[in-house]
Amino acid sequence: MNPVARETEHAVPILGLCAGVLLCGCGDAAHTYVSLDNHYPASKTSLVVYQGWWQAVPFSTPILPGGSSGPQPTVAASDNTAYVVLAPGWDPKGNAGPTSVIVMQSKTGFAVRLNDTLQIPVDDEHFAGNCLTGSHLTQQQADFITHLVFPVTFEAIRYDAATCTAKPIGDAAP
Numbered sequence: 001m002n003p004v005a006r007e008t009e010h011a012v013p014i015l016g017l018c019a020g021v022l023l024c025g026c027g028d029a030a031h032t033y034v035s036l037d038n039h040y041p042a043s044k045t046s047l048v049v050y051q052g053w054w055q056a057v058p059f060s061t062p063i064l065p066g067g068s069s070g071p072q073p074t075v076a077a078s079d080n081t082a083y084v085v086l087a088p089g090w091d092p093k094g095n096a097g098p099t100s101v102i103v104m105q106s107k108t109g110f111a112v113r114l115n116d117t118l119q120i121p122v123d124d125e126h127f128a129g130n131c132l133t134g135s136h137l138t139q140q141q142a143d144f145i146t147h148l149v150f151p152v153t154f155e156a157i158r159y160d161a162a163t164c165t166a167k168p169i170g171d172a173a174p
Contacts, residue, residue, distance in 0.1 A: 030114050033071035036084070038063040039123035047130075049122050050087040050098055053149050054110065055080040062092040063122075071117055079109025082120050083149045084127065102164045103145050104129035105137065131164030 034057050040047040042065040052059035052069070055077050059069050083105050087098035104127040112118035124130050129137040137145075142161035146154035157166045 030076070032074050032076055032112055032114055033117040034074045034110075034112060034120065035071050035117065036063055036069040036082075036120050036122055038065050038067050039121045040065045040086075042066060045089040047102070048087045048090050048092060048098075049084050050090065050101060051085045051150060051153060052083065052120075052122070054082040054118075054120060059084075062087070062090075064092070068119075074112060074118075076114040076116075077112055079111045081109055082106040082122075082127075083145050084122055085150060085153060086122075086130070088132070100164075101159070101166050102130055102132070103137065103142050103150075103159055103161070105141060105145060129161070129164070131162075136164075137161045 034054055036049060036052045036054075036059050038047070038049045046065045048065070049059070049063035049069075052063075055074060057072050057074050059072065061069065063069055083103075086102040086104065088100055088102060090098040090100075104122075106120070106126055107128050108126075110118055110120050120126070124133050124135060128135050129142070139161045142159050146157070146159045154166075156169050158169050159166045
């Protein structure tokens with residue numbers, strides 16, 4: 001038997017096996033989701049969730065107080081920290097971006113089981129870093145969040161964790 005025929009002979013069963021594996025899993029797809037729920041009340045300086053991140057799921061649509069992101073597809077996961085950027089008093093319906101932001105991280109991790117939905121409550125009970133209520137992150141925590149979790153949002157902005165203020169990098173103190 002020539003070498004080409006021998007390789008083809010072995011390839012056919014392998015291709016059939018691969019196709020079988022792909023077809024078997026199609027009807028049993030898992031439905032695992034995560035959502036962010038903004039538990040802050042509506043007020044004059046409402047805290048809008050500007051952005052969020054959990055495990056490998058970005059939340060880029062703003063969430064008004066009392067609102068939810070809606071379920072986003074994810075995979076089952078053990079405890080993972082969640083991160084959010086709040087925009088105090090910002091109106092997402094306007095043309096301008098937020099003029100101030102607050103960077104926060106969850107106090108504990110959140111987990112989700114296969115075929116379940118994780119709802120992450122965004123509030124001062126579950127998140128740290130809201131200077132308006134006396135909760136602060138360390139500068140190291142804030143730098144991690146601004147440089148690694150939300151790098152595009154903070155690419156030209158320096159965030160000060162002690163005051164929850166953001167300044168353009170040219171104006172920020174070293």
